[in-house]
Amino acid sequence: MDAIIIENVSKAYGEIPAVSDVSLSVRPGELFGLIGPDGAGKTTLFKILVTLLLPDKGRATVAGHDVVKDYKALRQLVGYMPGRFSLYPDLSVEENLAFFATVFGTTIKENYHLIQEIYSQLEPFKDRRAGQLSGGMKQKLALCCALIHKPEVLFLDEPTTGVDAVSRKEFWDMLRKLNERGLTTLVSTPYMDEASRCDRIAFMQTGKILAVDQPVAITRRFKKRLYGVRAADTYQLIHDLRLASFTESCYAFGEFLHLTVKSNEVTEQQIGRFLREKNHRNIEIHAIQPGIEDTFMALMTQPEPAA
Numbered sequence: 001m002d003a004i005i006i007e008n009v010s011k012a013y014g015e016i017p018a019v020s021d022v023s024l025s026v027r028p029g030e031l032f033g034l035i036g037p038d039g040a041g042k043t044t045l046f047k048i049l050v051t052l053l054l055p056d057k058g059r060a061t062v063a064g065h066d067v068v069k070d071y072k073a074l075r076q077l078v079g080y081m082p083g084r085f086s087l088y089p090d091l092s093v094e095e096n097l098a099f100f101a102t103v104f105g106t107t108i109k110e111n112y113h114l115i116q117e118i119y120s121q122l123e124p125f126k127d128r129r130a131g132q133l134s135g136g137m138k139q140k141l142a143l144c145c146a147l148i149h150k151p152e153v154l155f156l157d158e159p160t161t162g163v164d165a166v167s168r169k170e171f172w173d174m175l176r177k178l179n180e181r182g183l184t185t186l187v188s189t190p191y192m193d194e195a196s197r198c199d200r201i202a203f204m205q206t207g208k209i210l211a212v213d214q215p216v217a218i219t220r221r222f223k224k225r226l227y228g229v230r231a232a233d234t235y236q237l238i239h240d241l242r243l244a245s246f247t248e249s250c251y252a253f254g255e256f257l258h259l260t261v262k263s264n265e266v267t268e269q270q271i272g273r274f275l276r277e278k279n280h281r282n283i284e285i286h287a288i289q290p291g292i293e294d295t296f297m298a299l300m301t302q303p304e305p306a307a
């Protein structure tokens, strides 16, 4: 049986729909990523799955337990690292961990082996207040606190938001190691570059799931021709390309603009000619393979299918 099963779940805050008719399954042992911008509904979905919010409609099970009916049993089985405020800033590193262990009726000693690798990096600072830790260390401590009761399923809500690039990479290496030991993990992130580290991903936007697949497979859904374009004046370039009759979309991606065209007949030569007429200099244009972010952008802007 799947470790997480979500069936037609909806949740609104008054008039604001946060999660709309979401269905999704996560297999045992998967490292599954929920990718979406701020406000997509990721936190709301997580809170439903860890029994902190009731869905308005639909049903969900985690580790075989219904999130509404079996909420008490389920709380022992899930580890949850919320996006913000998961630590007590005035308690020390060790006190935070001991607190979470006690809440779940266990001790640091009993389950130390589960966190040893991560916690050993924090041990030199165990008497330091959590509020005084760096972003990367806070994140490691929060992960230890979510693991200390030996959960079957781990929920990490935007664990790397606000953390530097090196710590982000380290964190994903840790997740992969935990996953290799068989821990099912659902992790949300607004960072597209992290999506490729997951076994499967779901794109979420305005409360809906747009696509679910393996990261590489998801990019195959991008059917349009895509060009990387660069010129001396990036600002003018984006302005001109967005107004061009052949342009479908044009976004800045690092050094290059990513340009999709309305028809696959539009060639690099035509784009080049258009840009020279607009007096651009140092023009570079080449066809490129779409990445996860290109695919997400394309799915986000796609018109809804007619009902």
Ligand SMILES: Nc1ncnc2c1ncn2[C@@H]1O[C@H](COP(=O)(O)OP(=O)(O)OP(=O)(O)O)[C@@H](O)[C@H]1O
Pocket (backbone or CB within 6 Å): 013, 016, 017, 018, 019, 036, 037, 038, 039, 040, 041, 042, 043, 044, 045, 158
């Ligand atoms: N307590 C609340 N009351 C009213 N509206 C809310 C509440 N919590 C969330 N929302 C709204 O519901 C929608 C989904 O929010 P949610 O926090 O689930 O998204 P998210 O993808 O986790 O984004 P973020 O990273 O910003 O938390 C947003 O429009 C948000 O403004």
